[in-house]
Amino acid sequence: AQTVTQSQPEMSVQEAETVTLSCTYDTSESNYYLFWYKQPPSRQMILVIRQEAYKQQNATENRFSVNFQKAAKSFSLKISDSQLGDTAMYFCAFRRMDSNYQLIWGAGTKLIIKP
Amino acid sequence: GAGVSQTPSNKVTEKGKYVELRCDPISGHTALYWYRQSLGQGPEFLIYFQGTGAADDSGLPNDRFFAVRPEGSVSTLKIQRTERGDSAVYLCASSTTGQGGTYGYTFGSGTRLTVV
Secondary structure, three states: OOEEEOOOOEEEEEOOOOEEEOOEEEOOOOOEEEEEEEEOOOOOOEEEEEEEOOOOOOOEEOOEEEEEEOOOOEEEEEEOOOOHHHOEEEEEEEEEOOOOOOOEEOOOEEEEEEO | OOOOEEEOOEEEEOOOOOEEEEEEOOOOOOEEEEEEEOOOOOOEEEEEEEOOEEEEOOOOOOOOEEEEOOOOOOEEEEEOOOOHHHOEEEEEEEEOOOOHHHHOOEEOOOEEEEEO
């Protein structure tokens, strides 16, 4: 069975700094999807970025980028020029190719951006 | 609607009572999903609807949990004989097809259920 591990329960950085959130996963599959979701205090989950395992190029979305290391089964999220609005829970999630809706989620990292 | 709407936002109920949680997805979204998020955890899949039918209900923890989507839009999650362990945030999400797991779901803000 697949598992997703986020080893940092909480992190805090100063506004405008860069922060990296860690995620590791365990799977025997070769093709899959990985995601980072953001959950602010409003509780609504918001997709931040997604990565297809068969693509070697790391995904980027504006200030958000990932470092995908397939052999190491690592999928970290880098937030550049952090903003107060980035304060939230961040969840890493895994999806098998043959299940187009079921995600397996990590326990989350609470990120606090300090002014 | 413009987003996924869940009501109530918060619900406190006594152990043993019956509760209904409502999800109103984005208009036109055929796929609807329920997740449960316990404190300090990521979401846990409960059930997936494609149209009116439950395409996958393998995540429902036991027969006290049931969900319906009679007209292919609004869905209701029903919990009978609630237990304190049912306390969690219940999240609903929708997507245009069953591809929410690829392109991302649109989530609601959840219902926080507290069983006392």
